[in-house]
Amino acid sequence: MIGCASEFSAQPRSILVPCDDRGLVSGVKNFRLNLFLGLFAAALLLCACRRTPPPPPVSIATRPAVVEDLNFLTAKVVGEPFTGQPWISHVARVDLDGDGLMDVVFCEARENKVLWLRQVSPGEFVESVLAEDIPAPVHVSAAVMTASGRPDLLVASMGEIFPNNDRIGSVIILENLGGGRFNERVIASHIARVTDVQAADFNGDGRLDLAVGQFGYDQGEIQWMENLGDWQFRSHELLSLSGLINLCIADFNGDGHPDIAAIFSQQWEEIHLFTNHGRGGFTGTTLWGSTNEDYACSGMTLCDLNRDGLPDLLFSNGDGFGPASRPGPRPWHGVQWLENRGGGMFKFHRIGDLAGAFSPIAVDLDGDGQMDVVALSAFNEWEKPEAVSMVWFHNDGKMNFTPTILAHTPTHLLTLTELDRDRQGRPELVTGAFHAYPPYGHMSRLLLWRRPPAP
Amino acid sequence: MSAALIAAAAVAGFAWWRSEQNRQLMVAGLPMRPPLTGANHELPERVAACEQHLRAGRHALASLVELSRLYHANGFFPEAERCYQLLMQTDPGNARWPYLLATIVAGYGQLDEAWPLWQRVVALAPDYGPAKIRLGDAFLKLNDYERAAAAYTQAIGGAKGDEAYAQVGLARVDLHFERWAAARPRLEAAVAQTDYRIGGDLLTTVYEQTGDPARALEIRGRAKSSGSFSDINDPWAEEIFTDCYDVYRLQVAGGMAEHRGDPAAARELIEHALTLAPDDTGTLYQLGMLQLRQEALTEARRCFQRCVELRPDFPDGWAQLIGLLEHTGDRIGAERTLLTALAQCPRSPGLHLDHGRMLVQAGRTAEAMEEFRTSIRLRPEEAAAYLALATACFSLERVDEGMQELRKALKAEPDNPMALSTLAIAAIRTDHEAEARALLHRIKQQPRVAAKDLAALLAEYQTQFNRLFD
Numbered sequence: 001m002i003g004c005a006s007e008f009s010a011q012p013r014s015i016l017v018p019c020d021d022r023g024l025v026s027g028v029k030n031f032r033l034n035l036f037l038g039l040f041a042a043a044l045l046l047c048a049c050r051r052t053p054p055p056p057p058v059s060i061a062t063r064p065a066v067v068e069d070l071n072f073l074t075a076k077v078v079g080e081p082f083t084g085q086p087w088i089s090h091v092a093r094v095d096l097d098g099d100g101l102m103d104v105v106f107c108e109a110r111e112n113k114v115l116w117l118r119q120v121s122p123g124e125f126v127e128s129v130l131a132e133d134i135p136a137p138v139h140v141s142a143a144v145m146t147a148s149g150r151p152d153l154l155v156a157s158m159g160e161i162f163p164n165n166d167r168i169g170s171v172i173i174l175e176n177l178g179g180g181r182f183n184e185r186v187i188a189s190h191i192a193r194v195t196d197v198q199a200a201d202f203n204g205d206g207r208l209d210l211a212v213g214q215f216g217y218d219q220g221e222i223q224w225m226e227n228l229g230d231w232q233f234r235s236h237e238l239l240s241l242s243g244l245i246n247l248c249i250a251d252f253n254g255d256g257h258p259d260i261a262a263i264f265s266q267q268w269e270e271i272h273l274f275t276n277h278g279r280g281g282f283t284g285t286t287l288w289g290s291t292n293e294d295y296a297c298s299g300m301t302l303c304d305l306n307r308d309g310l311p312d313l314l315f316s317n318g319d320g321f322g323p324a325s326r327p328g329p330r331p332w333h334g335v336q337w338l339e340n341r342g343g344g345m346f347k348f349h350r351i352g353d354l355a356g357a358f359s360p361i362a363v364d365l366d367g368d369g370q371m372d373v374v375a376l377s378a379f380n381e382w383e384k385p386e387a388v389s390m391v392w393f394h395n396d397g398k399m400n401f402t403p404t405i406l407a408h409t410p411t412h413l414l415t416l417t418e419l420d421r422d423r424q425g426r427p428e429l430v431t432g433a434f435h436a437y438p439p440y441g442h443m444s445r446l447l448l449w450r451r452p453p454a455p
Numbered sequence: 456m457s458a459a460l461i462a463a464a465a466v467a468g469f470a471w472w473r474s475e476q477n478r479q480l481m482v483a484g485l486p487m488r489p490p491l492t493g494a495n496h497e498l499p500e501r502v503a504a505c506e507q508h509l510r511a512g513r514h515a516l517a518s519l520v521e522l523s524r525l526y527h528a529n530g531f532f533p534e535a536e537r538c539y540q541l542l543m544q545t546d547p548g549n550a551r552w553p554y555l556l557a558t559i560v561a562g563y564g565q566l567d568e569a570w571p572l573w574q575r576v577v578a579l580a581p582d583y584g585p586a587k588i589r590l591g592d593a594f595l596k597l598n599d600y601e602r603a604a605a606a607y608t609q610a611i612g613g614a615k616g617d618e619a620y621a622q623v624g625l626a627r628v629d630l631h632f633e634r635w636a637a638a639r640p641r642l643e644a645a646v647a648q649t650d651y652r653i654g655g656d657l658l659t660t661v662y663e664q665t666g667d668p669a670r671a672l673e674i675r676g677r678a679k680s681s682g683s684f685s686d687i688n689d690p691w692a693e694e695i696f697t698d699c700y701d702v703y704r705l706q707v708a709g710g711m712a713e714h715r716g717d718p719a720a721a722r723e724l725i726e727h728a729l730t731l732a733p734d735d736t737g738t739l740y741q742l743g744m745l746q747l748r749q750e751a752l753t754e755a756r757r758c759f760q761r762c763v764e765l766r767p768d769f770p771d772g773w774a775q776l777i778g779l780l781e782h783t784g785d786r787i788g789a790e791r792t793l794l795t796a797l798a799q800c801p802r803s804p805g806l807h808l809d810h811g812r813m814l815v816q817a818g819r820t821a822e823a824m825e826e827f828r829t830s831i832r833l834r835p836e837e838a839a840a841y842l843a844l845a846t847a848c849f850s851l852e853r854v855d856e857g858m859q860e861l862r863k864a865l866k867a868e869p870d871n872p873m874a875l876s877t878l879a880i881a882a883i884r885t886d887h888e889a890e891a892r893a894l895l896h897r898i899k900q901q902p903r904v905a906a907k908d909l910a911a912l913l914a915e916y917q918t919q920f921n922r923l924f925d
Contacts, residue, residue, distance in 0.1 A: 286596050291593055293684065
């Protein structure tokens, strides 16, 4: 209020001073007039003096100083050499052959292949094809679907990567027969383009069911598929909405049943939670959303970022495709997390800016006991040398994150996983690149990122 | 009289005092100037001038307004946010400031902070429809369906464009509660008002849920992918771009303006970008495409011509230029240009495909097939070159080879209408009923196969196998 009232109160009194020299009568009349005018002015000033209360405290993320440490991790090419432009749409870790070493399974969306990067000895890999002719595979995850105990692979097939609203998606399970042999089982086909498949026992019958996310284009949906046994599944639609990117399954509300979180892009830009009441009954609610239709949600992963024992959600926005002649960054692109506060309550926190952000993962990168975040950039102004392709958001232990640039090249990094820990217990990361648009000057396919050996 | 003078003096004095207080508040609250290196030289100059004017007390409010626009339009959002907060304190009756502030914070997904601002805007400027829509959207995403519906309802009866968004918002509330029948007329109204720019995606789902698959297929059949949504016309948010010096942001804003059906605004924004970077081929290409869609062919050609002059290795610029030459009947010019383009861009799959098509027209089918194969090798993930190659094979009566290419086309685009239909005809004519039936089932689910083509296929099936396809 800046001391308004006291100054204002002095003003009317000065008007009341009889200083007119034209006589008492006129003085009295003038006095009344003056009094009226004075009160009018006072009222006017009082009105003018009333300030609107300060605006409610709102604040977007401040920009902490960006640190650059291009030597923190070194990259090593793994897998087969490439020609043309690789379209690695997803990398995931799994010990597929049960030899105690983490392997990488990944999708090559241009070649329509699901592949296996087998870690044959620490840091040494051999690549092989697990399945061909799966149209535009974009997600692979492991789950033990049979009594064999071997991890099978759940594959999301879009049918075509670029915009298409036809029902050309499919859900495929690569049944692990052992000995590096896999049997391709098509669980669902001719459905809206599928972008994620994950397994959990949603109805408590002892069989792993599937959660299926379908981006579609104009029409999409999320459904859970009840496992009836003998590779038969029954669909249960949870929500019809296009643009689903990723699913995360966890018991978010602590009631003992696996729930499903789903992130939707397109114009919706929302995260939904489907709370499982057991026996396959779900209630959907919106956990978070942006009214910015160009927010560009690009990925979501499960984590426990604050290590409170409750599953949190880490997500990115950075899909740079849009109405311009080329894909590119937006000021709001970045990484954020939804803190699970228990009882179905979540709180949004911005972690930091990152143009073209994709594939955030929680990982204690420096071994300080705090979960950091590493994310990639798939869409950036790559013609500018300062464009960033990998960032580490270092957690100070109070959930404040300082961005450290880990790499400017190679460009177009789309997918990331923490593979394993080295002999010193330091994390090893694997990235996959998706070179669907130029420039093609700094390409990669699969890279293994490690801390350099101590001198 | 004296009293009036005194009152006037008091008011003036207070106004001066108030203005000075505000100025001091603004100066004290000014955001730190961010690094503006690399920006157009005018931007740092104008920012500095605004700060100087503010400190000197010259047009303080106007200077702060200009500063806020400069920061907002050029993507310096924390600084813009600070300016809007100051403006809300010093110009509290102006609804623009909370509106634009809310736009920023909501743009980051902080709806808990945005909705009270939009609520304030609705109170201050009840005629500004986008605020009601944004408020409704915020409540919807915060699971407050009652307040969302109330906000959307306030926008009904407003501007026609706003009303369509309100109807879609209310439909989303209905859909949350599975009130399909209630959502349907709202979405039908929205698509009617906007010619399917919004609402068509949800309406398709509603038709499917309410047992009207034919109408759902009719909408699905309109395009391979519509991506129909365009944001509400929002003059307050859009006017700041006159102060934008960021070419890419202007391109994006221009693209959005065109997408929401405002080519004039789009052109203004893209031309603004061109004044900043006259030789930016991305902007020139975007303007060319805009002109092309507006059928301003001469202007479009000029843009594409300039694109390839500046960047001879830019295949899309060449492709559009060639297309324009063909469209205007200059076949020789198109051929000559295509050969020049291929010399400059030998790894362009699109140009090889175009060359192949041109060779087919000239009766040089064997050479055309080589071009199609080159296109496939460079871009195996798209169906067009496989289809062109298949057609060429059929013209040479190399049917088996053509069929193989069609199957490859279906791997690239699994429900490609032409590939499905041609394969179905072949299966029928070669007496492969099981395959024909499988293909016909897929075709019946493919809304982009024209009804008359489907009818012809079904008739041929009936003739061949002496029974109706069920």
